[in-house]
């Protein structure tokens with residue numbers, strides 16, 4: 001932006017990637033993916049117990065099923081697609097990967113019922129994290145992303161409600177079913193309360209540099 005003689009530029013940019021999964025092959029059938037998540041959750045008693053004991057509303061396979069792509073062909077296909085999205089994002093980020101690829105580290109299902117939420121967190125030990133959206137009923141919560149510098153803003157005034165998008169302290173993303181979002185793993189994010197009567201279903205994942 002230029003104002004008179006002044007030149008103002010944006011530095012230290014935070015990139016956020018959004019795309020339909022279908023941009024890359026193979027095709028992931030949305031109905032089959034939703035059904036697979038529900039069937040897996042129903043059969044995964046260890047995961048149900050873990051979710052209950054750890055105060056996770058609904059269900060996550062995070063602690064119980066570490067090998068979804070080996071067990072279920074649709075998840076193997078999903079990883080093939082995600083690998084390509086992550087590679088495209090790494091290209092946009094201009095990472096110098098030194099000949100080593102970003103590789104899937106974890107992939108897990110989240111089923112968030114009405115009233116469920118997932119508190120603010122980052123994904124340590126990873127480079128790229130993301131989520132693909134499997135069921136987003138009307139009223140399902142967005143993903144809330146936080147300015148990574150917020151902890152340093154001791155005396156800053158708040159930003160105006162109509163501030164430019166790239167100046168806002170929080171961004172709410174409301175993806176569609178079949179979309180994938182990617183961000184750098186240090187970016188703090190949360191899922192606010194799900195106000196939909198129906199479950200919000202998503203599959204999240206981490207990629208590391210190996």
Ligand SMILES: [Fe+2]
Nearest residue numbers: 121123189204
């Ligand atoms: Fe997360």
